[in-house]
Amino acid sequence: MRATLKAFLYLLGLASIAAPLRATTWFPLGPFGGDARTIVADPRDPRHLYLGTATGWIFTSTNGGESWMRLVQLGKRSDFVIDDISVDPRNPQHMLAGVHITDRPDGGMYISDDGGKSWYDQAEMRGQSVRSLARSPSNPDELIAGTLQGVYRTIDNGVHWHLISPRGSAEIKEVESIAIDPRDPNAIYAGTWHLPWKTTDGGEHWVNIKEGIIDDSDVFSIIVDPKNPDIVYASACSGIYKSVTAAAPNAADHDKRFDKVQGIPSSARRTRKLTQDPQHLDTVYAGTTEGLYRTLDGGASWSRMTDPDVIVNDVFVDPRNADHVLIATDRAGVLSSTDGGVSFQSSNAGFTARQVTAFSSDPRNRATVYVGVVNDKATGGVFQSLDGGVRWQQQSVGLGGRDVFSLGTTQGGTLLAGTGHGVFRLEEGAWADSNTMVAVNAPTRAAAKKPAPAKPVKKGTKPVRPADPPVAVAAVPKQLDAVVYTLVAGTDEIFAGTSAGLVRGDADGKTWSPVKSLQMPETRFVAVQKAVVAVASLRRLELSLDDGATWDVVALPPDLTQITAMTVDELNNVWVGGPEGAYHSTDYGLTWKTLPNLYVTQVDGMYFDAAEHRVLVTAANTTFVFAAHVPDYKITYWDTGWNLRFVRPVGDHLLGATFFDGVVLQPRMVDSSLVNDKTASIK
Numbered sequence: 001m002r003a004t005l006k007a008f009l010y011l012l013g014l015a016s017i018a019a020p021l022r023a024t025t026w027f028p029l030g031p032f033g034g035d036a037r038t039i040v041a042d043p044r045d046p047r048h049l050y051l052g053t054a055t056g057w058i059f060t061s062t063n064g065g066e067s068w069m070r071l072v073q074l075g076k077r078s079d080f081v082i083d084d085i086s087v088d089p090r091n092p093q094h095m096l097a098g099v100h101i102t103d104r105p106d107g108g109m110y111i112s113d114d115g116g117k118s119w120y121d122q123a124e125m126r127g128q129s130v131r132s133l134a135r136s137p138s139n140p141d142e143l144i145a146g147t148l149q150g151v152y153r154t155i156d157n158g159v160h161w162h163l164i165s166p167r168g169s170a171e172i173k174e175v176e177s178i179a180i181d182p183r184d185p186n187a188i189y190a191g192t193w194h195l196p197w198k199t200t201d202g203g204e205h206w207v208n209i210k211e212g213i214i215d216d217s218d219v220f221s222i223i224v225d226p227k228n229p230d231i232v233y234a235s236a237c238s239g240i241y242k243s244v245t246a247a248a249p250n251a252a253d254h255d256k257r258f259d260k261v262q263g264i265p266s267s268a269r270r271t272r273k274l275t276q277d278p279q280h281l282d283t284v285y286a287g288t289t290e291g292l293y294r295t296l297d298g299g300a301s302w303s304r305m306t307d308p309d310v311i312v313n314d315v316f317v318d319p320r321n322a323d324h325v326l327i328a329t330d331r332a333g334v335l336s337s338t339d340g341g342v343s344f345q346s347s348n349a350g351f352t353a354r355q356v357t358a359f360s361s362d363p364r365n366r367a368t369v370y371v372g373v374v375n376d377k378a379t380g381g382v383f384q385s386l387d388g389g390v391r392w393q394q395q396s397v398g399l400g401g402r403d404v405f406s407l408g409t410t411q412g413g414t415l416l417a418g419t420g421h422g423v424f425r426l427e428e429g430a431w432a433d434s435n436t437m438v439a440v441n442a443p444t445r446a447a448a449k450k451p452a453p454a455k456p457v458k459k460g461t462k463p464v465r466p467a468d469p470p471v472a473v474a475a476v477p478k479q480l481d482a483v484v485y486t487l488v489a490g491t492d493e494i495f496a497g498t499s500a501g502l503v504r505g506d507a508d509g510k511t512w513s514p515v516k517s518l519q520m521p522e523t524r525f526v527a528v529q530k531a532v533v534a535v536a537s538l539r540r541l542e543l544s545l546d547d548g549a550t551w552d553v554v555a556l557p558p559d560l561t562q563i564t565a566m567t568v569d570e571l572n573n574v575w576v577g578g579p580e581g582a583y584h585s586t587d588y589g590l591t592w593k594t595l596p597n598l599y600v601t602q603v604d605g606m607y608f609d610a611a612e613h614r615v616l617v618t619a620a621n622t623t624f625v626f627a628a629h630v631p632d633y634k635i636t637y638w639d640t641g642w643n644l645r646f647v648r649p650v651g652d653h654l655l656g657a658t659f660f661d662g663v664v665l666q667p668r669m670v671d672s673s674l675v676n677d678k679t680a681s682i683k
Contacts, residue, residue, distance in 0.1 A: 025638075025639070025640070025641060025666075025667055026640040026641055026642060026656060026664040026665060026666055026667065027664060027665050027667055028070065028352060028642075028658075028661055028662060028663075028664050029352075029389060029390060029391075029392075029662070029663060029664065029665055030352045030354070030383070030391070030392045030662050030663065031352060031354050031356075031371065031373070031383040031392040031394070031662055031663070032333065032346075032348035032349060032350070032351055032352050032392070032662075033331070033332055033333035033346070033348045033351070033352065033353070033354060033376070033379055033380075034053075034331065034333055034351070034352055034353025034354045034355075034376065034660075034662075035053060035054045035055075035313075035329075035330050035331060035333075035353050036051055036052075036053060036313065036314075036328035036329060036330075036333050036334050036351070036353070037051075037052045037053055037054055037081060037082055037083050037313050037314065037328055038051070038052040038082065038083050038084060038085060038313065038314045038328055039051055039052075039065070039314050039315075039316040039326050039327075039328050039334070040052075040085040040086070040087060040316070041087070041316065041318075041319070042087055042092045043087055043088075043089035043092065044089070044092055045092075046064070046318050046319050046320050047061075047062060047063060047064040048060070048061070048062055048092075049061040049064065049065055049316070049326075050071070050085050050087070050095075050116065051068060051328065051334065051351065052082030052083060052084070052085050052097065052328075053081075053082060053353050054081045054082075054102075054353065054660075055073075055078045055079075055080070055353055055660040055661065056073045056074050056075065056076070056077045056078050056079065056080035056082070056099070057070060057071075057072070057073045057074075057082075057353070057661070058071045058072055058073075058074065058082060058085070058097070058116060059071055059350070059351050060116065064318070064324065065316075065326050065334055065336055065347050066336075066347060066349065067349040067350045068334075068348070068349065068350035068351040069350055070350075071116050071117070072116060072117065072118070072119060074097060074099060074110050074119055075099075075108075075110070075119075075121065078643075078659060078660055079101050079102070080099040080100075080101065080107065081099060081100050081101065081102055081107075082097055082098075082099050083098070083100070083131065083132070083313075083314075084097065084098040084130065084132060084133035085097045085133075086133055086134075086135045086143060088135075088140060088157065089135075089140055090140055092115065093112075093113060093114055093115045094111075094112070094113055094157065094158075095111070095112040095115070095116055096109060096110070096111055096112075096133065096143065096158050097109070097110045097111075097112075097119070097133075098110075098130030098131070098132070098133040098145055099130060100129040100130055100131055100148075101129065105129045105148050106127055106129060107127070107128055107129040107130050107147075108121045108122065108125050108126050108127060108128060108130065109121065109122040109125035109128065109130055109145065109158065109161070110122070111158050122158060122159075122161065124160060124161045124162075125145070125147075125152065125161050128145075128147045128148075128149065128152070129147055129148040129149075130145050130146070130147050131146050131147060131148065131174075131175060131176050131177075132145065132146035132175060132176060132177050132178040132191075133145050133146070133178065134178040134179055134180050135180075136180045136185040137180065137182040137226065138182060138183060138184070138185050139155075139185040140157070141154075141155055141156055141157045142154065142155050142180070142185050143157070143158060144178045144180060144188055145161070145178070146175025146176060146177065146178045146190060146191075147175060148173060148174050148175075149163070149173060150163055150164075150165035150166070150167070150169060150172055150173050150175065151163070151164050151165040151172065151175055151178070151188070151190050151203065152164065153188075153202070153203065164188075164199070164202060164203025165190070165197075165203060165206065166206070171192070171194075171195075171197070171208070172190060172192065172197050172206055173192065174192050174193040174194075175190050175191065175192050176191055176192065176193060176218065176219060176220055177189075177190070177191035177219050177220055177221050177222045177234075178190055178191075178222070179222040179223060179224050179232070180224070181224055181229045181246070182224060182226050182229055183229055184200070184229075185202075186199070186200060186201055186202040187199070187200045187229075187246075188202070188203065189209075189222045189224070189232065189234075189247065190206075191218075191219025191220065191221070191222050191234060191236075192218075192219060193218045193219075194216050194217070194218065195208060195209075195210040195213065195215075195216070195217060195219065196208075196209050196210065196213065196219045196222065196234055196247070197209060198247055209247040209257045209258070210257075211249070211255050211256050211257040211258065212241060212243075212255075212256040212257050212258035212259055212260065213234070213236060213238070213241055213257075213258050213260075214236070214238035214239070214260075217236035217237055217238040218236055218237040219234055219235070219236045220235050220236065220237070220270070220271060220272050220273070221233075221234070221235045221271065221272065221273050221274040222234045222235075222274075223274045223275070223276055223284075225276065225281055226276075226278070226281070227281060228281075229246060230243075230244055230245055230246045231243070231244055231298075232246060232247050232258075233261075233274050233276075233284060233299070234258065234274075235271035235272070235273075235274050235286065236269070236271075237269060237270050238269055239260055239261065239264065239266075239269045239271075240260070240261040240264060240269075240271055240274070240286060240299065241258035241259065241260055241261060242258065242259055242261050242298075242299050243257055243258045243259070245257065261295075261299040261302075263293075263295070263299075263300075263301050263302035264286065264288070264293055264302050265290075267290055268288040268289065268290035268291065268293070268304075268308070269288070270288060270289040270290075271286045271287065271288045271293075272287050272288065272289065272312060272313055272314075273285075273286070273287040273312060273313065273314050273315050274286055274287075274315075275287070275314075275315035275316070275317055276317075277317050277322050278317065278319045278322075279319070279322045280296075280322060281298075282295070282296060282297055282298040283295065283296050283322070284298070284299060285315040285317065285325070285341065286302070287312030287313065287314060287315045287327060288312060289311050289312075290308040290309075290310075290311075291304050291305070291306040291307060291308045291309075291310045291312065292304070292305045292306045292310065292312050292315065292327055292341060292344075293305065294340075294341050305337075305341040305342065305344075306327075306335070306344060309377070309378060310327075310329055310332060310335070311329055311330035311331070312327050312328070312329055313327075313328045313329060313330065314327065314328040315327050315328075316328075322340060323337070323338055323339055323340045324336075324337070324338055325337040325340060325341045326347065327344070331375070331376040331377055331378075331379045331380065332346065332379045333346065333347075333348040333351055333352075333353070333379075334346075334347045334348055334351060335347060352661055352662035353660055353661060353662070354373045354376065354380070354660075354661070354662040355373055355374050355375055355376075355659065355660055356371045356372070356373055356645065356657040356658065356662060356663055357372055357373065357374050357403075357404065357405055357406075357645065357657070358370075358371060358372030358404050358405060358406045358407040358417075358418070359371050359372075359407060359646070359648045359655070359657065360407035360408055360409045360415060360487075361409065361648070361650065362409060362413055362415075363409060363411060363413065364413050366388070366650065366651050367385075367386060367387055367388045367650075367651065368384070368385070368386055369384075369385050369388065369389055369648075369650055369655065370382055370383065370384050370385075370395070370407055370409075370415060371383050371385075371392075371407070371657065371663060372404025372405070372406070372407050372417060373403075373404060374403035374404065374405065375403065377401035378396075378401045379394075380396065380401075380403070380404075381394065381395070381396025381399040381401070381402065381404055381417075382394070382395045382396050382399065382404055382407070382415075382417055382426075382431075383395060383396075388650045388651055388653070388655075388665075389650055389655045389663060389665050390665070395426070395429070396431070397429065397430045397431065398424065398430040398431030398432060399417065399419070399424060399431045402419040402420060402421065402424075403419060403420055404417050404418065404419055405418050405419065405420070405483060405484060405485055406418035406484050406485055406486050406487045406496075406497075407487060408487025408488060408489055408494060408496075408509075409489060410489050410494060410507060410508055410509055411489060411491065411492070411507065412507065412508060414426065414427075414508050414509060416434065416487050416494070416505075416509045417431065418483075418484025418485065418486070418487050418496060418498075419483075419484060420483050421435075421481055421482075421483075422434075422435035422479065422480045422481055422482065422484060423435055423480060423484055423487070423496060423505075423509060423512070425508075425509055425510070434509055434510055435479045435480040435481065435512070436478070436479065436480075436510065436511045436512065437476050437477050437478055437479060437480050437503075437511070437512050437513065437514070438476070438511045438512070438513050439476045439513065440476075440513045440514075440516070476513065476514060480496075480498070480500070480503060480512050481500075482498040482499045482500035483498060483499040484496050484497070484498050485497045485498065485499070485523070485524045485525070486523070486524065486525055486526045487509075488526045488527065488528050489528075490528050490547075491530075492507045493505060493506065493507060494506075494507070494509050495515075495526045495528060495533065495535075495548075496512065496526075497523035497524055497525060497526040497535060498522075498523060499522050500514075500521070500522075501514060501515070501518065501520055501521055501522065501523055502514070502515040502518050502520060502523040502526070502535055502548075503515060504548065515548050517548065517549060517550060517551060518535065518542060518544075518548070518551050519551075520535060520537055520540060520542060521537075522537050522538075523535050523536070523537060524536060524537055524538060524563075525537075525563065525565070525566040527566055527567045527568040527574075527608070528568070529568045529569070529570065529572055529608075531544075531545060531546055531547045532544070532545055532568055532572050533547060533548050534566060534567075534568050534574055536563045536566050536576070537563070538562050538563055538564075539556075539561075539562060539563065540553070540563075541553070541554040541556055541563065541566070541574075541576065541589065542554060543574065543588055543589060545588075552588070552589075554574070554585075554588070554589030555589060555590075556576065556592075557576070557580075557583045557592040559580050560576065560578045560580050560581075560583065561578060561579060561580065562578045562579060563576055563577070563578055564577055564578045564579070564603055564604055565577035565578075565603050565604060565605050565606035565617075566606060567606040567607055567608045567615060568608065569584075569608045569615055569630050570608070570610060570613065570630055571586070571630060571631060572588075573585060573586045574588065574589055575606050575608075575615055576592075576606075577603025577604070577605075577606050577617065577619075578603060579601060579602055579603075580601060581594055581598075581599075581600060581601050581603065582594065582595070582598055582600055582603050582606070582617050582626075584615075584628075584633075595628060595633055595635060597635040598617065598626055598628060598635050600617060600619045600622065600624075600626060601619060601621065602619045602620040602621040602622075603617060603618070603619050603620075604618055604619060604620045604644075604645055604646070605617065605618035605619075605644065605645055605646030605647065607646060607647065607648060609627075609649045611649060612627075612629075612649065613629060613630045613631075614627040614628060614629045614630060615627065615628040615630070616646075616647050616648075616649075616654075618644045618645065618646055618647055618656070620643060620645075620659075621643070622643070623639055623640050623641055623642055623643055623644075624637050624638065624639055624640070625637060625638050625640055625644065625647050625654065625656065638654075638666070640656055640664060640666075641664075642656060642658050642661070642664050643658065643659055644656040644657060644658060644659075644664075645657040645658070645659060650665075653665060653666040653667075654666040
């Protein structure tokens with residue numbers, strides 16, 4: 001009971017994190033980390049931080065980034081990239097955030113008047129792809145925004161905006177970076193996807209300031225020295241540049257406005273962010289696609305402060321403590337330093353932006369569960385929880401940064417991971433390649449039948465068809481080198497649905513052989529109920545009633561255009577889901593039905609929960625989870641508050657995988673029988 005109480009109190013503490021989430025009831029619990037885009041401080045309290053993400057979420061911290069809480073999702077959009085947040089130095093309750101969408105010219109400017117709790121989009125900037133935002137140091141009511149269409153300006157703190165670059169300009173567009181002279185609010189720098197520009201009269205006239213910069217350079221970041229505005233730094237895809245003449249022609253060399261800074265290797269030239277230490281202005285940090293660099297002498301020399309595989313999107317230097325440095329990164333989330341960038345540690349408690357794609361549990365211990373993620377390379381892979389999904393620990397040694405598309409646990413407790421290049425087995429805390437392919441005996445006549453249309457049969461009987469001649473046995477590759485979409489364990493074997501077809505593994509997943517009786521080049525979905533095996537590609541479904549020896553092609557529901565989910569329940573009834581809805585068949589696919597109370601489209605997850613005798617259904621366009629209870633198929637449902645990829649049972653509660661925000665847990669008290677000795681240490 002002590003362990004139960006501690007786990008319950010831990011969940012209650014997390015309820016305060018979930019409180020702002022539009023009355024959601026399921027708790028977000030990691031795995032922590034993911035893509036972080038920008039870090040901004042309250043000007044009056046540098047320990048009060050805001051974190052922008054690539055999924056529309058803004059997180060907040062009140063302890064200098066030691067831990068984070070979800071604040072709000074702008075526009076309730078998961079495709080908003082938040083690279084810029086500005087907090088009014090006179091009234092921190094007033095905030096602006098510029099957003100854009102990665103794959104199309106869309107976005108906007110959002111405004112909050114209550115410290116970020118609620119936001120509205122500014123009408124004149126609606127639909128603008130906002131790539132940069134800066135507030136004038138000398139006139140806080142003036143802000144400049146860089147968009148794909150040009151440069152916009154407000155002089156009333158965001159209430160109204162107007163274009164100050166030439167309308168329809170072929171040059172001053174796609175503005176990735178903005179800076180404002182601290183002495184003169186009319187002196188504005190704009191870095192575009194090809195070169196930088198400057199105006200000294202608030203946008204009436206613009207001058208190209210490319211001299212000294214390699215032609216066609218994307219300008220990602222511009223900063224102006226707050227005490228000596230003649231010093232200007234600009235970062236581009238061709239390197240870092242510095243001007244000591246406010247980007248005016250150099251008196252000694254009238255053709256040069258910038259000088260190229262040396263010391264950063266060419267492979268790290270994509271410097272996304274430049275940040276000056278406000279206490280030591282000769283100290284400048286450069287966040288690149290190959291790590292964080294630092295200069296202590298105004299750019300004369302540079303040192304790399306992190307591993308080269310760290311992609312840095314933003315750098316925050318505490319204005320009250322220069323040793324406290326935070327960086328926002330791709331995949332690794334927030335990294336924190338307390339020694340001026342010499343060393344960094346993960347600082348992601350409460351922050352998650354993971355794409356969870358796979359789940360498995362230990363059949364010997366229901367509290368031990370695993371999830372797999374994609375797009376996070378060395379910081380992703382597989383995460384393990386020993387307490388039913390409350391806390392997570394990375395378990396990815398040996399995966400080599402591979403994406404994990406599927407997970408499966410053998411009856412003996414061995415965990416398998418399906419990747420983009422085959423299967424890996426977890427052995428003594430590390431992953432090992434497990435892709436050995438072996439030949440099988442030539443199929444017998446009964447085991448080599450070609451698929452044939454099933455004949456009408458009575459409900460509950462097996463389809464019967466005439467025998468076909470044996471098929472030839474193709475050569476077996478030595479290694480399984482394919483995308484492994486699905487891993488499903490049977491009694492003494494395991495099936496893997498791959499981009500190279502269906503393969504069958506031994507009981508421990510050490511060796512594999514192709515299921516040659518199945519003619520399906522790509523197998524994405526697999527479901528097993530004793531001797532019944534159902535497999536599917538995106539547009540084809542086949543069924544075996546004899547453990548994969550023979551197969552029948554099953555006609556899909558007439559209005560189903562694509563299979564996105566599939567399962568088989570304990571009555572051997574087959575379920576399929578797709579954009580048009582959820583369907584089930586009680587006669588091996590001869591006819592299909594929809595359930596009267598299961599009105600759902602865009603189905604993305606189906607799973608048969610044997611312990612509770614129910615089929616769990618999720619859909620991409622709703623926050624509801626549905627359960628069809630066997631045998632009467634009565635429907636129950638929960639509003640989770642999240643759009644989910646799938647749900648899985650974990651003891652007496654459910655775990656859901658969101659699209660970009662890690663996992664969420666159904667808020668039930670964790671039963672003490674599910675909590676092992678290690679969980680009892682939760683505090």
